[in-house]
Amino acid sequence: MDLLSLTWDYLTTADSWTAPGGILERLVEQLLLTVTALVVACALALPAALWLGHLGRGGFLAINVSNVGRAVPTFALLALLVTAPWPGVSSFGPYGRAGLATLIALVLFALPPLITNAYTAVREVPADVREAADGMGMSGWQRFRRVELPLALPLVLSGVRLALVQIWATATIAALVAGPGMGRIVVDGFARDLYSQGVGAALVVALAALVLEVTAALVQRWADPVPREARTGG
Amino acid sequence: MHAVTLLGAAPVLPAAADGPACYSATVNEWWCAQYVVDRRDEIWEATSQHLAITLAALLLGLVLAFPLSLLARRFPRSEALVLGGSTAVYTIPSLALLPLLVPFTGLSAATVVVGLGLYALTVLVRAMLDGFRSVPADAVEAARGLGYGPTRLLMTVELPLAVPVVMAGLRVAAVSTVALTTIGTLVAHGGLGNLIAHGVQRDFRAELVTAAVLCVLLALLLDVVVVLAQRLLTPWTRTRTA
Known part of the structure; x- marks a missing residue:
């Protein structure tokens, strides 16, 4: 395959990594976008969803938000945000062109998995454990803080993992509407018939996604209060 | 006239x-x-292309998921491999997966269909494995006792009983495939996504909003179709409640 060898050439040329607007610069930009969006989305979604789970209210909303989120094309929402008078395509600090519009879209699409998983995680704490905590004389806050939260942590983290995958994918798509990040290089490559550049950058995006996912999986395993071996053994 | x-x-x-x-x-x-x-002609063309790509991708996902789920069920060791592989595919952003297919399928609708088919596959393999697990063991035993062979058991007992769980997965796959088809605009085969991309480039708001709304409507429509299909395929689930 000719295109494959051209792609290899593109990826092994130092210039395609270090030039202004090259892979390294865009990769850092996209990582910055992803981390910011994940932190903001967690700060918005987790406290409310966890507490609703503790109270046992708002389950309908928490479950359905995922279904709605899935039906809205990320591309269409990004396009609307960029075309609207605000936040538009203007440059946003280190996040680059259309950075603010992209950040808003990324946060919105990260909310459904975070809300659904956090809510379900607290709800699924076994009833007898809950009752035992009440029987020990714990207050509602103590039960939430010392019993429900630690037991819910693995499922909450798997929601964070899903959100991370979603954010990374959406951040790549942002380039289709003049946004920042690695997708910029892919889209430019396709727009200017530099297919080797498009395919090469896509490969970097895919590998970065896998690295992020594996890292998140390791963090999740490390944070599990009941290790897998103990659970299957008992 | x-x-x-x-x-x-x-x-x-x-x-x-x-x-x-x-x-x-x-x-x-x-x-x-x-x-x-x-622009009704243009809109109709984009919508029908969108629907055709979505349906082809879902069909491809179903056709591939079925043997894979049977394989994973037959050989427990291959299950981790199948599930791990599908998770890996799911992790790759759509805008990266399509370019990675271009060296093999070119700038064609096939690239979009194969890419989205792979995403649908990841959802459907899981749904099928869960579906087979949801088949009551006594139903399988009863069929074996009646002398059903493995193929007949699969086709007439296990598969029909797995339908509700598989259909739940198909709903998820259908709705997300409709949304993802828009990304096909990268290789000029994105259905309504082509209109959205054009709308962004030319700052043409009416085109952008119309395409986005049609996209969501198409997802809802397909969801309803899958639910109706499930009702037709599993008449016994209704008699229980009626």
Whole structure:
């Protein structure tokens, strides 16, 4: 395959990594976008969803938000945000062109998995454990803080993992509407018939996604209060 | 015949007389019925391409997921491999997966169909494995006792009983495939995504909003179709409640 060898050439040329607007610069930009969006989305979604789970209210909303989120094309929402008078395509600090519009879209699409998983995680704490905590004389806050939260942590983290995958994918798509990040290089490559550049950058995006996912999986395993071996053994 | 031609031409005339329509170089409204009327051919073409790509991808996902789930069920060791592989595919952003297929399938609709088929596959393999697990063991035992062979058992007992869980997965796959088809615009086969991309490039708001709304409607429509199909395929689930 000719295109494959051209792609290899593109990826092994130092210039395609270090030039202004090259892979390294865009990769850092996209990582910055992803981390910011994940932190903001967690700060918005987790406290409310966890507490609703503790109270046992708002389950309908928490479950359905995922279904709605899935039906809205990320591309269409990004396009609307960029075309609207605000936040538009203007440059946003280190996040680059259309950075603010992209950040808003990324946060919105990260909310459904975070809300659904956090809510379900607290709800699924076994009833007898809950009752035992009440029987020990714990207050509602103590039960939430010392019993429900630690037991819910693995499922909450798997929601964070899903959100991370979603954010990374959406951040790549942002380039289709003049946004920042690695997708910029892919889209430019396709727009200017530099297919080797498009395919090469896509490969970097895919590998970065896998690295992020594996890292998140390791963090999740490390944070599990009941290790897998103990659970299957008992 | 005469009345029909008049009706077809009617909406254009008053707009031309009253000044610019709600879309033009100076007027750029978010919603414009005039646009839908004027460009109905283009919109219809994009919508039918969107639907064709979505359906082809779902079909491909189903056709591939079935043998894979049977394989994973037959050989427990391969289950981790199948599930791990599908998770890896799911992790790759759509805008990266499509370019990675271009060296093999070129700038064609096939690239989009194969890419989205792989995403649908990841959802459907899981759904099928869960579906087979949801089949009551006594139903399988009863069929074996009646002398059913493995193939007949699969086709007439296990598969029908797995349908509700598989269909739940198909709903998820269908809705997300409709949304993802828009990304196909990267290789110029994105159905309504082509209109969205064009709308962004030309700052054409009516085109952008119409395509986005049609996209969501298409997802809802397909969801309803899958639910209806499930009802038809599993009549026994209704008699229980009725």
